[in-house]
Amino acid sequence: MSTDDTNIVPIVLSGQALLSLRESGHNFPSAVGEVIDNSIEARANHIQIITEEAMKKNKRSITQVSFIDDGEGMDDETLQHYLQLGFSQRFMSEKTIGKFGVGAKLAGLSVGMRIDAWSRVDGSDRIRHVFFDLEEGIEAEKRGEKVGIRPPDDEPIPAHLEIYFPEGSGTLVMWSKIDRVSDGDGRSAPDHVRVEMNKELSRIFREFLSSGIRITVDLTDLKPHDPTFLRKGTWADQVVTEELARTSGRSRAGGQHFPGQTFFNKEVKVQNTNHKIRVVITLAPPQVLRFKGAGGDAFARKLRIPENEGAISFMRLDREINYTLVPRLFPGGVQTKDRYIGFEVYFTPELDRMMGVRNVKRGAVPADELRATLRTIAESVIPNAREEIDRIWGEVNRDDAVKAGEHAPITKALKEADRTMPKGRVKQVPTPKQQEREYENLAKDAGRNTTEEEKAAYVKEIKDLPFVIETVDIPGDDLFQLTHLKEQTIIRLNERHVFYQEMYEPLQLLSKNGGSSGTGPDASVTARRAIEAITLLLVAYAKAESMHETPVDQYKELRKWWGSFTEQYLTKIKDVL
Known part of the structure; x- marks a missing residue:
């Protein structure tokens, strides 16, 4: 040659x-x-x-x-x-x-x-x-x-x-x-x-x-479209807010979030390998589930619910590369109600070959080992999600859990601790008439106004407390809202907020039953989640500061007082719950 x-x-x-x-x-x-x-x-x-x-x-x-x-x-x-x-x-x-x-x-x-x-x-x-x-x-x-x-x-x-x-x-x-x-x-x-x-x-x-x-x-600007309903500020949040405003006949505040229910969110090992993936399986919120047979109407189509039926989202470095049906994965085959179930699989590029990732980032299909792993998870989780759908559809009158009074022990302890603490200097306070109106609104928010006698007893109970804490339903992203009266601060804790739902409420349950019940929260899992949540709060705060050009000048005093008061309250108040 x-x-x-x-x-x-x-x-x-x-x-x-x-x-x-x-x-x-x-x-x-x-x-x-x-x-x-x-x-x-x-x-x-x-x-x-x-x-x-x-x-x-x-x-x-x-x-x-x-x-x-x-x-x-x-x-x-x-x-x-x-x-x-x-x-x-x-x-x-x-x-x-x-x-x-x-x-x-x-x-x-x-x-x-x-x-x-x-x-x-x-x-x-x-x-x-x-x-x-x-x-x-x-x-x-x-x-x-x-x-x-x-x-x-x-x-x-x-x-x-x-x-x-x-x-x-x-x-x-x-x-x-x-x-x-x-x-x-x-x-x-x-x-x-x-x-x-x-x-x-x-x-x-x-x-x-x-x-x-x-x-x-x-x-x-595009709004994120999230089939799991876990993220905030999404297309679904906007559509649901608009629909509730239309059906109720009154305007609703923007920024509302309607979270999905998480059934599975864990890192798991792929069968017969040393590789790990994270799998998330969720259920759409009640505002989306509504009633049986509504999954194909105009509202559901606007939410893109029908196209979610049996679909699995494969997320590579938080970027979706495929959103597709995987044959023979859902137990008993894909059912119509499965359109309300969100299914995400997170993996890293080291698994590209196992995921069938090509130079064109679409059409990836999992290899046999990964498919078997996902099938095992689906068989244990999907039936529970389907049962929850049936329960919500079959429930006529839902009786919300009463949270009024859950903070009473700590507010009484705060009354004793606050005697030696620096006193507030708030000058813009409501008039006595406005203050009474504020108490009436709080009684309503806390569900303590069924009768005039109940409302009066509640107001009498809280009037002399330096802090009043109530868990209420607040539209929007606020973790809490503050109302400053003359010598008192009212704290409304938002039960919709993810910190309350994923950290505060599980810890409340854990404090009451110690995780000993077979159906209660697992103590170690909840404790780990608590560490994660607290750490993420600090990280999120640091991130927020970094968005300002002069964060030290802007936030130095805030950080000092926040840290000081947190330390003092944790020192003065212990084992009161």
Whole structure:
């Protein structure tokens, strides 16, 4: 065999190969998701998507899609390689969303024939540009020329997109010469495509959206879509709030959360391996369950309930890569009521092969070991969730647990401890008439106003206490609300808040039965959850401070008093419950 280089042919005809690779298995939402992945990896906090449409062949079509982020940007060397198939600064990494170096490139070419990218790094005043045009590449290849990406140039950002580009570092990616935009069913009408894209992206990136990352499509921020109903500020919270306002005939405050019920949330070992995954199985809240037979009406469809029937969400580094049915997983087969059950599987990139993850992050199917593990969990948990659905549907008059008086021991102890504590200096206090009205409202909130006699006895009981604590139902995200009277503070603890539901209430139950009952909380599990919750409170507070430019000046006194009073109360009050 000759070793003469002139006899060697290229292993790849670039233009023809790229035409073939356009059939990468992407639909439009999954292609868009690949670019969002890159923005997240570039530490972007705001990702904007701008779609443009025009008449093509006598029908309206999406002709251009632009992505703008406020991430770290790319220097000239990285920018030139950005469009190179196989290039990745995170190639085969097991710590990042992307690792193959082909996702965003294949995504763009699966939609259109040209990709442009503009980027600026922090500290630079120049926005640099590169592009790849597949049509031009094919023609160049026919002429025997080398197909590739030229060095960055200074071509300006299109004028109509300049207003969206961040003042500091950031990147703009634009897809044009678009000829393949459709949803998973092949429908390409622009309005329909955008609706389906928004729905998919809000579910795929729900964890990032819930944590504060903004994804904006045509100037509208996406709300996270959470099939488990555990996250706050979701599409479901908005829809349920609007429905309750419509059916009750009165407006309701925004920011309400309607949490799902958790049946399983554990890290488990995959059968016959040393690998671990986390599995979460939940049930939709009563406001969504409503009554038997309602799971396909307009309200349920708006909540996207029917498409959840039997679906399992596979989450890789908190990014959903597949939302699908897994055959023979649900015990007895998938039932209609299963559309109310949320099922998430979290795994890390080290399990990519077991999960069937490809360079296109969609369509992953678990291997046999993982499937067997999930089936075992489903067989033990799903029947309990189904029973709870039947119980809620069959229950006519629900008698809510009475929480009034659960804080009485500690409020009495506080009265003794407060005698030696610094006194409040609140000057804006209600008038005596307003104070009486406040007591009446509190009696109502606490469920202590069934009769005038009961209400009067309750008011007499609390009037001389320095602190009054009641667990009440508060719409919104507040853990507690404070009302300062002349020499008294009323604390309303929010029973809707996750801290109350996952920490405070279980600890209350544990304090009463010691975990000795077979049906009561497990003491060790609850104790571990308590440590987690307290630690997370501190972490969340530290995170919140970090969002301010001068946190020390802003919060120094607050931290001092909060820490001081916590220490003093814990020292003065012990074993009163």
